[in-house]
Amino acid sequence: QKEVEQNSGPLSVPEGAIASLNCTYSDRGSQSFFWYRQYSGKSPELIMFIYSNGDKEDGRFTAQLNKASQYVSLLIRDSQPSDSATYLCAVNQKVTFGIGTKLQVIP
Amino acid sequence: GAVVSQHPSRVICKSGTSVKIECRSLDFQATTMFWYRQFPKQSLMLMATSNEGSKATYEQGVEKDKFLINHASLTLSTLTVTSAHPEDSSFYICSAVPGTSASSYEQYFGPGTRLTVT
Numbered sequence: 001q002k003e004v005e006q007n008s009g010p011l012s013v014p015e016g017a018i019a020s021l022n023c024t025y026s027d028r029g030s031q032s033f034f035w036y037r038q039y040s041g042k043s044p045e046l047i048m049f050i051y052s053n054g055d056k057e058d059g060r061f062t063a064q065l066n067k068a069s070q071y072v073s074l075l076i077r078d079s080q081p082s083d084s085a086t087y088l089c090a091v092n093q094k095v096t097f098g099i100g101t102k103l104q105v106i107p
Numbered sequence: 108g109a110v111v112s113q114h115p116s117r118v119i120c121k122s123g124t125s126v127k128i129e130c131r132s133l134d135f136q137a138t139t140m141f142w143y144r145q146f147p148k149q150s151l152m153l154m155a156t157s158n159e160g161s162k163a164t165y166e167q168g169v170e171k172d173k174f175l176i177n178h179a180s181l182t183l184s185t186l187t188v189t190s191a192h193p194e195d196s197s198f199y200i201c202s203a204v205p206g207t208s209a210s211s212y213e214q215y216f217g218p219g220t221r222l223t224v225t
Contacts, residue, residue, distance in 0.1 A: 034213070043200045043219040044151070088150065099150040 003027065004091050006098035014106050019076040021101050023089030026070070032092035033065055033072045037085045038100065044088055048074065079105045110134055111203050113217035120191055120224055128186045128220045130201030136181035137203035141214065142174075145198045157184040191224045198222075 005024045013019045021035075032051055036044035050056045050063040050072065062075040076083055086100040110133040120126050130140055138159050143151040155176055156164040163176035175187040184203075188195055198221050202214035 036216075043216040046213065046215065049213055096153075097151045 003096045004089055004098040006089050006101050008099050009102040010104050011101055012104045012106055013079050015079060015081060017079050019079045019083065019103055019105070021074040021076075021087050021089075021103065023072045023074075023098055024070055025072070025089075025091045025096075027091070028067075028070065030070075030091045033063070034090040034092070035061075035063060035072075035074045036088040036090060036097075037083075038088055039085045047087075076103075079103075081105045081107050109205060109215040111201065111215050111217040113201055113220050115220060116218060117221045118223070120222070122192055122224055123190055125187055125189045126191055126222060128188075128199055128201075128222075130184045130186070130203070130217050132182045132203040132205075132215075135203070135205045137205060138181060139204045140178060140184040141202045141204075142176060142184070142186050143200045143202070145200060145219075151200065154186075159184075188222065191222070193224045196222055196224045 003026050034049045035047045037047050038044040048058055048061055048063045050065045053065050053067050056063045060077045064073045072089060074087060084103055084105045086102045088100040089098040112131045112133055114129045118126055140157040142154045142157060144154050145151050153166050154169045154174060155166060157176045157178040159178045159181050165171045173189055175189060178184040198219050200219040201217045204214055
């Protein structure tokens, strides 16, 4: 089992819809969870981090963490074409990244 | 804030030569910096953890004698790819963790260096 798992996609959503990106991790001792956005040919950009169970909202982005289920997700409301990118889930346990989910927002 | 720069952004070198990549935190101090490598359509793979004033910690499978890391100050880490070969061609990305404590893993990434070895 991979340490951090994501569906590589692509995930296609229409403009204005909610995009839901999911990530599971294997190590129950993990404490910190991060979502990064990476445009093609560019380096990752930190979007959000979450440490506690529950939801954390920042603008159009909401991170959700469920440690019991070892699951972290990212919701993007009112998706825009500029949100089209690969979204990387990262777990700080040995700084492990998922492969990323490619999101395509269709105008 | 939290800007990280890398230089060069692109480099093409001949097989057998060495290439140095610089990673700088421009507006914060970073005791810890990370070096990653990313091949096309793959995720970031951590190569090593660079600690200011001490030896780098390399991940399994990464040759420390081939990928030399120096973290001489709180704002600069360098990665030297020695005797580069075509299979070393990749996107090399550094990141820096603000603060003098490595307990924060809010990494900020540099823009990356695309290395092509011919």
